[in-house]
Amino acid sequence: MTQTLFRWGVLSTAKIAREHVLWQLQDADNGVVTAIASREQPRAAALAARFGVPHAFGSYQALLDSDAVDGVYIPLPTSDHVAWAVRAAEAGKHVLVEKPLALSAADIAPVRAAAERAGVLVAEAFMIVHHPQWHKVRELVGGGAIGRLRQVQGAFAYYNRDPDDMRNRPELGGGALPDIGVYPVLATRFATGREPLRVRAGLVRDAAFGTDVEAEVTADFGAFRLSFYVATQLAARQAMVFHGTDGFVEVETPFNAGIYGDDRVVLHDRGHATATAFRFADVRQYRLQAEAFARRARGEDVPVVSLDQSLANQRVIDAIYRAAAHDGWEPV
Numbered sequence: 001m002t003q004t005l006f007r008w009g010v011l012s013t014a015k016i017a018r019e020h021v022l023w024q025l026q027d028a029d030n031g032v033v034t035a036i037a038s039r040e041q042p043r044a045a046a047l048a049a050r051f052g053v054p055h056a057f058g059s060y061q062a063l064l065d066s067d068a069v070d071g072v073y074i075p076l077p078t079s080d081h082v083a084w085a086v087r088a089a090e091a092g093k094h095v096l097v098e099k100p101l102a103l104s105a106a107d108i109a110p111v112r113a114a115a116e117r118a119g120v121l122v123a124e125a126f127m128i129v130h131h132p133q134w135h136k137v138r139e140l141v142g143g144g145a146i147g148r149l150r151q152v153q154g155a156f157a158y159y160n161r162d163p164d165d166m167r168n169r170p171e172l173g174g175g176a177l178p179d180i181g182v183y184p185v186l187a188t189r190f191a192t193g194r195e196p197l198r199v200r201a202g203l204v205r206d207a208a209f210g211t212d213v214e215a216e217v218t219a220d221f222g223a224f225r226l227s228f229y230v231a232t233q234l235a236a237r238q239a240m241v242f243h244g245t246d247g248f249v250e251v252e253t254p255f256n257a258g259i260y261g262d263d264r265v266v267l268h269d270r271g272h273a274t275a276t277a278f279r280f281a282d283v284r285q286y287r288l289q290a291e292a293f294a295r296r297a298r299g300e301d302v303p304v305v306s307l308d309q310s311l312a313n314q315r316v317i318d319a320i321y322r323a324a325a326h327d328g329w330e331p332v
Helices: 015-027 041-051 060-064 078-090 105-118 132-142 176-192 285-297 307-324
Strands: 006-011 031-037 055-057 071-074 094-098 122-125 149-159 198-205 212-220 225-231 233-244 247-251 264-269 275-279
Touching: 006 015, 006 060, 006 285, 015 031, 015 041, 015 071, 015 285, 031 041, 031 060, 031 285, 041 055, 055 060, 060 078, 071 078, 071 285, 078 094, 078 105, 094 285, 105 122, 105 307, 122 285, 122 307, 132 176, 132 233, 132 247, 132 264, 149 176, 176 212, 176 225, 176 233, 176 307, 198 307, 212 233, 212 307
Parallel strands: 006 031, 006 071, 031 055, 071 094, 094 122, 149 225
Antiparallel strands: 149 233, 198 212, 212 225, 233 247, 247 264, 264 275
8 A cells, every 4th residue: 555645844944944854854755845834925935936845824823724734843943842832733733843842841741731632743853863873873882882881972062143043042942052952962862771860060151142152061870971062152063972991982973964074983992993983874864854753653663752752851951051050960
């Protein structure tokens, strides 16, 4: 039996949708974009024409009311994620919402309730968990290739001082931790299957914007510690290293794979005498995410980022903010 394509609607013409996600939704082998919405109909129409999308709506609710859509991708400002995820679920649409799903763990409860009432899938768009390089990291770490894991180090930084960019506007959910701090936390939890017990942190805020522009974090996982920094006003850098008693694993482009650099994982032995590189060519992680989501929405038992996983990740971010307000450890 031929499976009908999953019909995507995109709520907003945001940059991440225009430049990275929308074409990979179209490229997916089990889905197609049938509708785009914007608060300004001409913007929706222009993007729809660019990608050959048949329906363009001048309001988000009009898209949610459309019978031409099975599920929606939401790349709106973070401050709008919860409200529109709830509305989309109430409209009977499956929902893939950009990270972070919420700005506090408590805000995830109404999303869960709406999804359960409507019987739809709601998942957070952490594309990295669909990239095979992270499955290789999990295999190496979990399989004992580096011995006993003791330290994880991470960094994610870019430079952006645009006052109109949502990432620099606190009322829209801007800041380094919501935008990129979620990644080292999620990646470590995914690769190890462990949860942090406590965190300590320091933040630097921009006096003009009011957002956190640097964060330095230590998370205690019991058997090992994660230390990372994120920044929105430093030169671009991405790195993740998993360091054990018998070796270490480097993820060279851990987050924006294929955009920032090559998709490569390198396993080093204890004496740094040998290195084994695992390369992943032409991986489209947003496409893999879209395909997995559509399959899960259709009832297949494939992994996506569950609301339980989203809640656990956001609890860590919440604890980091609390820890930054005092000198010392904060329980997660």
